[in-house]
Amino acid sequence: ERQKHIRNFSIVAHIDHGKSTIADRILEQTHTVAERDMQNQLLDTMELERERGITIKLNAVEVHYDAKDGETYIFHLIDTPGHVDFSYEVSRSLAAAEGAILVVDAAQGVEAQTLANVYLALDNDLEILPVINKIDLPAADPEKVRQEIEDVIGIDASEAVLASAKQGIGIPELLERIVTDLPAPQGDLEVPLRALIFDSEYDAYRGVVLNLRIKEGIVKPGDRIRLMNTGAEYDVTEVGVMSPDAQKRDYLMAGDVGYLTASIKDITTTHSGDTVTLATHPAEEPLPGYRPMTPMVYAGLYPADNARYTDLREALEKLQLNDAALEFIPETSQALGFGYRVGFLGLLHMDVIQERLEREFNLDLVTTAPSVTYQVTKSDDEVVEIENPSELPEASQIKSILEPYVHASIMVPNEYVGAVMELAQRKRGEFDTMDYLDASRVNVKYYIPLSEIIFDFFDRLKSNTRGYASLDYEISGMRQSDLVKIDILLNSEKVDALSFIVHRTFAAERGRIITAKLKELIPRQNFEIPVQAAIGSKIIARTNIKAYRKDVTSKIHTGDPDRRAKLLDKQKRGKARMKAVGIVDIPQEAFMAVLNTD
Numbered sequence: 392e393r394q395k396h397i398r399n400f401s402i403v404a405h406i407d408h409g410k411s412t413i414a415d416r417i418l419e420q421t422h423t424v425a426e427r428d429m430q431n432q433l434l435d436t437m438e439l440e441r442e443r444g445i446t447i448k449l450n451a452v453e454v455h456y457d458a459k460d461g462e463t464y465i466f467h468l469i470d471t472p473g474h475v476d477f478s479y480e481v482s483r484s485l486a487a488a489e490g491a492i493l494v495v496d497a498a499q500g501v502e503a504q505t506l507a508n509v510y511l512a513l514d515n516d517l518e519i520l521p522v523i524n525k526i527d528l529p530a531a532d533p534e535k536v537r538q539e540i541e542d543v544i545g546i547d548a549s550e551a552v553l554a555s556a557k558q559g560i561g562i563p564e565l566l567e568r569i570v571t572d573l574p575a576p577q578g579d580l581e582v583p584l585r586a587l588i589f590d591s592e593y594d595a596y597r598g599v600v601l602n603l604r605i606k607e608g609i610v611k612p613g614d615r616i617r618l619m620n621t622g623a624e625y626d627v628t629e630v631g632v633m634s635p636d637a638q639k640r641d642y643l644m645a646g647d648v649g650y651l652t653a654s655i656k657d658i659t660t661t662h663s664g665d666t667v668t669l670a671t672h673p674a675e676e677p678l679p680g681y682r683p684m685t686p687m688v689y690a691g692l693y694p695a696d697n698a699r700y701t702d703l704r705e706a707l708e709k710l711q712l713n714d715a716a717l718e719f720i721p722e723t724s725q726a727l728g729f730g731y732r733v734g735f736l737g738l739l740h741m742d743v744i745q746e747r748l749e750r751e752f753n754l755d756l757v758t759t760a761p762s763v764t765y766q767v768t769k770s771d772d773e774v775v776e777i778e779n780p781s782e783l784p785e786a787s788q789i790k791s792i793l794e795p796y797v798h799a800s801i802m803v804p805n806e807y808v809g810a811v812m813e814l815a816q817r818k819r820g821e822f823d824t825m826d827y828l829d830a831s832r833v834n835v836k837y838y839i840p841l842s843e844i845i846f847d848f849f850d851r852l853k854s855n856t857r858g859y860a861s862l863d864y865e866i867s868g869m870r871q872s873d874l875v876k877i878d879i880l881l882n883s884e885k886v887d888a889l890s891f892i893v894h895r896t897f898a899a900e901r902g903r904i905i906t907a908k909l910k911e912l913i914p915r916q917n918f919e920i921p922v923q924a925a926i927g928s929k930i931i932a933r934t935n936i937k938a939y940r941k942d943v944t945s946k947i948h949t950g951d952p953d954r955r956a957k958l959l960d961k962q963k964r965g966k967a968r969m970k971a972v973g974i975v976d977i978p979q980e981a982f983m984a985v986l987n988t989d
């Protein structure tokens with residue numbers, strides 16, 4: 392029957408090892424996309440993904456493959472991101488598949504996220520098909536990589552497909568192996584519908600479009616469905632598959648991966664990980680959902696124009712629909728007005744959300760420096776979660792502060808081990824273990840405060856190892872630390888949005904750096920502005936922004952009206968991102984100054 396001819400799989404790899412290129416080749420060689428429509432990284436549909444050359448969102452597509460056995464197979468290929476911030480996207484796609492293609496770069500070998508992603512696949516009981524890619528590279532060493540996959544990951548790689556996605560080598564073999572090596576889905580058609588929502592997006596005309604993996608039963612237009620967690624019910628208007636554009640179908644059945652629309656306008660009723668069943672014949676139990684992702688990094692997002700506060704909320708709600716890890720609550724700042732404290736999985740996630748808000752929703756934002764969550768026990772034993780540094784209670788009222796730590800795994804060539812350990816030590820890391828990956832590379836593990844990771848750890852790691860180190864981490868728990876809050880005063884006024892929390896031993900240095908940075912970033916005004924860093928009432932660093940009287944345009948002697956207009960325009964646009972705090976104008980960059988260590 393039909394399920395025997397279905398293969399649902401995802402592609403996992405460390406970033407840049409070639410997932411998206413392999414997906415492109417599969418689309419090409421199965422004639423899913425006409426040659427003239429083919430473009431690189433076809434599944435990376437988001438503008439941002441194409442520009443940065445990274446995959447952010449998972450993408451599912453159906454292709455038809457005529458196998459050597461004379462039968463036609465339906466593949467549902469789910470491309471996934473490789474960056475640590477987006478591993479929740481990976482786990483979502485894995486829950487919709489039976490198999491995973493594991494791509495490893497023939498020159499780089501197993502990297503930190505190779506391991507992390509393969510463990511996610513093994514946790515989901517997926518069959519793994521290893522592919523050693525980029526064998527065309529002069530530095531490729533497929534035999535060494537094959538051995539590494541066996542030694543480090545512990546799966547049989549003797550039959551690994553050797554491929555060059557770039558040159559199309561090994562792709563015909565890969566397509567056959569998907570048929571022979573990966574299992575077909577085995578869902579019961581006769582039982583009530585159970586379908587996993589693994590993603591969804593909002594369409595202005597059709598309402599919410601649900602991306603589903605049908606595990607059991609069958610669903611068709613006209614059916615009344617129920618979302619098991621929220622209880623909401625809708626009438627199905629359309630079902631279909633992406634191939635890669637939407638194609639309507641008469642029904643979706645167990646084993647299928649496809650989309651469903653039901654004029655769902657209320658986006659709060661649909662959550663990724665929820666189970667869709669039929670209202671008339673409901674299933675008894677929902678499918679196991681996803682592990683909810685807890686954001687670990689928080690920042691304040693404020694519309695530069697306060698009148699657009701509601702637009703910001705609506706934009707965040709829409710993004711949240713296909714980004715389960717995004718969280719936000721309203722917040723007010725004396726300096727910035729009304730905005731949201733938004734929770735992210737990491738800095739790249741934050742960066743991506745911020746850019747999407749600006750591009751897709753045309754918002755100008757002022758963002759505060761990211762911070763981790765702290766758990767504070769107060770003198771009266773009350774425990775509070777602090778997501779905004781300015782809300783840290785007075786030192787006299789604090790018994791203890793806990794901060795999140797990560798368990799970090801750093802893979803690096805031998806010659807850089809010293810540099811890595813020195814960096815980790817300096818970032819308050821606690822050494823855990825060191826294992827050899829092969830004769831020339833090691834995997835060093837440390838416990839490190841998350842706040843140090845988001846501060847500048849990754850950049851330093853890359854520069855101290857000439858780009859050779861790869862990093863993966865997971866939250867390991869909360870630990871007590873000697874932390875203090877540093878407040879920033881401009882013109883003797885505390886600016887709440889500039890407060891940050893640091894380890895006491897770094898306080899004096901960071902106070903000095905940030906006041907110097909602010910002096911550079913805040914434009915001179917026609918009065919002198921003292922810039923101070925303080926712990927409680929104690930000033931730990933200070934500097935002054937000198938007064939400046941002249942209008943910038945007075946400097947232009949050419950009298951060229953064009954140039955003058957341009958300058959004024961530039962000034963005006965800069966102003967859009969400035970926030971007047973008291974009588975001082977603060978530009979957006981100043982709120983990020985705390986992240987700047989140079």
Ligand code: GDP
Pocket residue numbers: 404405406407408409410411412413432444445446473524525526527528554555556557558
């Ligand atoms: P992803 O991050 O895993 O999706 O990786 P991409 O598919 O975006 O590929 C990352 C980079 O490697 C791109 O510049 C590709 O052109 C390149 N690439 C992919 N496959 C090959 C290959 O087989 N050989 C060579 N030389 N480069 C490749």
Ligand code: MG
Pocket residue numbers: 410411412444445446
């Ligand atoms: Mg990609």
